[in-house]
Amino acid sequence: xxxxxxxxxxxxxxxxxxxxxxxxxxxxxxxxxxxxxxxxxxxxxxxxxxxxxxxxxxxxxxxxxxxxxxxxxxxxxxxxxx
Numbered sequence: 001x002x003x004x005x006x007x008x009x010x011x012x013x014x015x016x017x018x019x020x021x022x023x024x025x026x027x028x029x030x031x032x033x034x035x036x037x038x039x040x041x042x043x044x045x046x047x048x049x050x051x052x053x054x055x056x057x058x059x060x061x062x063x064x065x066x067x068x069x070x071x072x073x074x075x076x077x078x079x080x081x082x
Contacts, residue, residue, distance in 0.1 A: 048072055 046053050047065040056063040061074045 045072055045074075 043055050043057050045056050045063050049070040050068040052067040054066055063072050
């Protein structure tokens with residue numbers, strides 16, 4: 001029979017509990033993050049004034065920033081995420 005000290009058993013119990021909680025957290029965190037990302041990067045805009053990243057699903061060449069109200073023109077440098 002293997003003799004173990006109680007402190008070693010407590011350590012393994014705590015360590016395995018933390019590993020399981022971390023794995024569940026990562027699994028559900030990645031799953032939830034993928035759900036909210038748009039499929040098309042044309043909808044993601046980055047404001048040239050305040051650097052706020054926002055989603056505008058209308059297919060227009062100019063979009064208004066919801067944070068500061070400035071107008072942004074569609075170009076590759078104004079687009080975020082892509």
